[in-house]
Amino acid sequence: MWVILRSPYGIVFGGVLIALAMVGLCTIVLYESRLDALERARETSRNVALIAQRDIERNFELYALSLQAVVDGMQQPDVLALPPHLRRELLFDRATTARYLGSMLVLDASGNIVIDSASDTPRKGNFADRSYFTVQRDNPNVGLYISDPYESRLRGGLPSIALSRRLSHPDGSFAGIVLIAVNLEYFHNLFAGLALGPHGAVSLIARDGAMVMRQPYDVHTIGRNIRNASTFRRFLSEPEGSFSDTASIDGVRRLYYFRNFPDLPLIIMVAEAEQDIYAAWRKRALTIGSLMVVFGLGFIALSAVLSAQLRRRMRAESELQMLARTDGLTGLNNRRTLGEILEQEWRRARRTHSVFSLLFIDIDRFKAYNDTYGHQAGDDALAAVARCIGDHIRRPADSAARYGGEEFIVVLPDTPASGATGVAEKIRSAISELGIEHAGSEYGRVTASIGTASWDPEQDSDVTAMIKAADEALYDAKATGRNKVSPFRLV
Known part of the structure; x- marks a missing residue:
């Protein structure tokens, strides 16, 4: 995970994940809060229904006793x-x-x-x-x-x-x-004192479906029979319960709580409108949700900024690393990097028992060129020669480096002496064909001499001996006329 977050895209990915986690946690909390609001509404409706039921039962018990007293007296x-x-x-x-x-x-x-x-x-x-x-x-x-x-x-x-x-x-x-x-004013006043929000409702219903009283009060509702309503069928299904449904009277969706009177043919129903139940929750959810979304987007934006900064830093580090490993003038590996490459390829060649070759390249009469044309022209000539060398080593394992001054070394792993000579000849020819004027050269243009050295598993030597052998081959090329390739094989 730490490795992922150290990459630019990993930071953005991590920022998005964290933002999504924050929003997800917020969603869970808000959902739990919504359920809590629903449960509180259900408990409130139950308490309201109990209060109304007990008041009605107490009064009806007195009325029933009065009727029985008259029956007995008669x-x-x-x-x-x-x-x-x-x-x-x-x-x-x-x-x-x-x-x-x-x-x-x-x-x-x-x-x-x-x-x-x-x-x-x-x-x-x-x-x-x-x-x-x-x-x-x-x-x-x-x-x-x-x-x-x-x-x-x-x-x-x-x-x-x-x-x-x-x-x-x-x-x-x-x-x-x-x-x-x-x-009926008794029920009207009783229900009017029960606070259930602006869209809540309280009803007293006979078990045959007749509406005895309903709050909010409407004279046309009293006496109306709702036996065919889906809500009323639920009222008859069990002694008490709670459910959500849309009222047939006004079309408002409510959370219903109902109780059947145990000793009277009546049903008390208390219903809070869902829009009232969730009104406070919606405001809180909108505020918290908006803030969380803003924080999440801000976190993602910050991650993007940090990612951009990391990319710039990585590019800068890459450039610094490249500068530390390459020659600033020619763009080839520098001598320090050459040492690492030689050590690595030498060990690999010995471990895998594979052939290994080096090219030692030197620009002919380069001091005279600098003296005649100046150091700026000399730098341009070095860069042109380096491009020729780079263009003729195509395999990923092959590498070239500036050894010092006008000298270059090419490392050719898994390349026998014949192959190394062929590559060297192509490089020599390409340099000559650049046609860079050189009045101090016997050829009238910039040329290069190349010494090659190869190693195979049967030989017992080290990389220093390889460089020395290539250098000796280069010396032989220069001694025998320059602008040529001279091979040397370790014995």
Whole structure:
């Protein structure tokens, strides 16, 4: 990993990986935070539902006891024989003075009012068509019945629900009902005090699907039957639960929590809108996510800058290394590098028992050339000769170096004497064909003499002897007329 990060592209790659890791960790944290927000909303909805349920159960328990007291009193002849005002006070016991309660009535078997909690003289009215009457009439074992919402005929159309119980004759036949009306304002005020966000909803629903009350309140929603809604089917599937769905009433997607009342045919539903649940989370996620993206991009940009700096540094180091290993004038290896190459190739040749050759090249009468044409022309001639040498050693293992002044050495691994002579001849010819004028030369142009030396595995010598042999061959070339190749073989 450290090696990768030391390369320019490795730094950028590492920067991208770190930035992605940062963004990934941020994403995981934000996702966990989102789940936490959902769980908090679910717990809040559960607590709200429990509060509303217990309030309703407590009040309905009192209403049920009041109804049962009237049923018991109606079965006692002594109570029925009392004067109307005493009978009313005894039967109803100030139950109807409670807030949100409407009329408490006793109806006969025909649905007519026979006893009225509001007056000693019963009001006129027949309610044989109401469900709270017909259900009790047709089903002796209903017990406490809670009706769907209706508009009260005795109280100017006030939205209400009725709790009723059956009255029976001693033989079990239907004798009428006792009912108590509950104003829907009770549920409206109860739900209005529950804070569930601007798009939250609380509903009380009868198990037959009738909407008893819903917050936010809409008069057209009360009494509406939602038995075919997907949400309502979920309400009936288990005693309590939580799920996300889109409301059939307003099309808002919410997290629903519901509870079925254990002793009443009612369902309490609390639903927070998902847009409210995640509102704070979205702001936090946007802020943190934006900062993390900015930091990530900044980190990548910094990595790119560091990569560019490293590339420049590596280029500079490469150039310095090249300058340290090459001759500044000719571009060939310098003498120090030549020593390393000779040592390396010599050892390889001895280890692999392969042939090994050297070329020792010297420009003829170069001092006279400098004296005649000047040092700048001499440098140009050296550079031209070096290019000729470089152009004629094509194998990757072959190398050339400036040995000093106008002298050059070419290292030819895995090259026998004949091959070395051939390369030397090509170099000599190419230098001559440059046609660089040299008035002090017998040839009238710049030429070079080359000595070659070769080694094979049967010989016992070292690289110094190889250089000395090539130098002696070079001396022989110069002594026998210059501008020629003279081979020397170690014996």
